[in-house]
Amino acid sequence: MRGQPRRRDPGIPLPLLVPAVAAVTFLVLPLVALLIRTPWSDLATQLTLPGVGQALRLSLLSASLATAVSLVLGVPLAWVLARSRIRGRGVLRALVTVPLVLPPVVGGVALFLVLGRQGILGRWLDETFGLTIPFTTTAVVIAETFVAMPFLVISVEGALRAADARYEEAAATLGADRWTTFRRVTLPLVAPGIAAGAVLCWARALGEFGATITFAGNFPGTTQTMPLAVYLALQRDPESAIVLSVVLLAVSLATLLALRGRWLGRAGAAP
Amino acid sequence: MSLDAAVRVQRGVLHVELDVHVEDGEVLAVLGPNGAGKSSLLRVLAGLLPPDGGRVEVDGEPWDDVAAGVHLPAHRRRLGMVFQDHLLFPHLTVTDNVAFGLRTRGAGRRESRAAAREWLARVELAEFGSRRPGELSGGQAQRVALARALAGEPALLLLDEPLSALDARTRLTVRAELRRHLGDFPGSTVLVTHDPVDAMALADRVLVVEEGRVVQAGPPGEVARRPRTDYVARLVGLSLLAGAGEGATVRLDGGGRVAVAEPASGSVFVAVRPESVALWPDPPHGSPRNVWPVRLVGATPHGATVRCELDGEVPLLADVTAAAFAELGLAPGAELWASVKASEVAVYER
Secondary structure, three states: OOOOOOOOOOOOOHHHHHHHHHHHHHHHHHHHHHHHHOOOOOHHHHHOOHHHHHHHHHHHHHHHHHHHHHHHHHHHHHHHHHHOOOOOHHHHHHHHHHHHHOOHHHHHHHHHHHHOOOOOOHHHHHHHHOOOOOOOHHHHHHHHHHHHHHHHHHHHHHHHHHOOOHHHHHHHHOOOOHHHHHHHHHHHHHHHHHHHHHHHHHHHHHOOOHHHHHHOOOOOOOOOOHHHHHHHHHHHOHHHHHHHHHHHHHHHHHHHHHHHHHHHOOOOOOO | OEEEEEEEEEEOOEEEEEEEEEEOOOEEEEEOOOOOOHHHHHHHHHOOOOOOEEEEEEOOEEEEEOOOOEEOOHHHOOEEEEOOOOOOOOOOOHHHHHHHHHHHOOOOHHHHHHHHHHHHHHOOOHHHOOOOHHHOOHHHHHHHHHHHHHHOOOOEEEEEOOOOOOOHHHHHHHHHHHHHHHHHOOOEEEEEEOOHHHHHHHOOEEEEEEOOEEEEEEOHHHHHHOOOOHHHHHHOOOEEEEEEEEEEEEEEOOOOEEEEEEEEEEEEEEEEOHHHOEEEOOOOOOOOOEEEEEEEEEEEEEOOEEEEEEEEOOOEEEEEEHHHHHHOOOOOOOEEEEEEOHHHEEEEEO
């Protein structure tokens, strides 16, 4: 602290400063620990172990598929929530956001009740098509989509609400029906918001654990994603758990950087 | 071919009830203060706001008919609309913006772009086709918006405060250009504005709207010379007084008398131009027959002159030169005498 105040910051009150510092420490320290304990020397060998590559590939694939499904289904849903005047929109939004607050394990159980062999839809699928969903890679994608899609819906809805709806009116006066307007005007205008939502959704899907292990199980090669592999490894070989964790941390940080660019760069649809 | 509309729409506490008829090639200006219902009228005509009652008919084709349950959505109306802040699509090039309406109506990409370039040439922006709207000045953007609205060869052109977002100098050039294009446009045009200069310069006919109703209609010159409401009078810078004609004088409703050159009878309006009012520190002698004691209540610079707001038996506006203003030592509350020649007073039926 300087004696001569020169455009000095008014300062942070002590009762706020101390907890804030504690919070930062609390959030950062585990990550630091992770990096300190990483066996950097044999990182390469650990990473090339067959199980690691398999889990990583499966994770990336299933998270990307879950994001694709979320985009196809979630963007239209976001439009309905933001633009249509249907009744019960508030209830609809509440229903959509339930998976956000629901413990993922509960989500997994619920999915099981619908799509399990004895489930409402599952039994019919099994009897008619001989399709069994639980404990397959499809189940992984479904579990991840269930948990991650609301993130996309909420963020795209926000982008739609923030976008100037008068552009859509201008399009209507130029002969564009609502579908054409959506494709040629709305979608390009909210593209940054959709991208941000997709990244958020993808990151959430990548980290999914509870719903996946409940609904899809933990089978290496078909349903064992990175988080599951990390958990399992921790019981047997803590060192490889650390390596897997560092990989996930790297992927998360890359995601954050991508988001930061979107959010701080051209967040809106301004020309 | 023409626009024929009777629009009834409720916007909060405002009940809009406007009947509008515009011939082909005619430009109708709807002039009124903010919140008078002008924009609601335009949005109904555009199909963006379903009316609560009435009908809209263009070239004999019903676009809205509440009684018959007809409502043509905006995208199926043959119209072009120019918005106050242009609303060019920021993600499309200027050419693609102008081509947008042609593409949605089924024309191919190449032919739409060719037509769009032609329209850009007409608004003298041919070389700006590959730019984004964000790279244009306000005036250029508004000209592109005009080209975009006209490119679809609409039956009805709607202009929503098209010049009010522009700075004064740009407004002048864009207004001149707009005037030229409106002259060439074969369909009906409805221009909504709160600027009387726009209405005077661009319109064949003016509809003055206040609180959802038409308060005056007529050719621009007529409206400017003979305002019928205080709002219009203020807009065109006249003092408007209501009274009863008694031959060579008019007895004002608010008290006081005005001598007029033409004999008048019955209910009349008296309009006085601020520049024809002279101010004196003492009662003047001689020719002017209209002399009233007044009190200065406000003064605002108005070009090279000062516009003085005068209160008294006969409330008036007076324009005096800055020098005269200083010489008279005028301050709010000053007691003065105002005089106007009878020949300078316009009198017309109420």
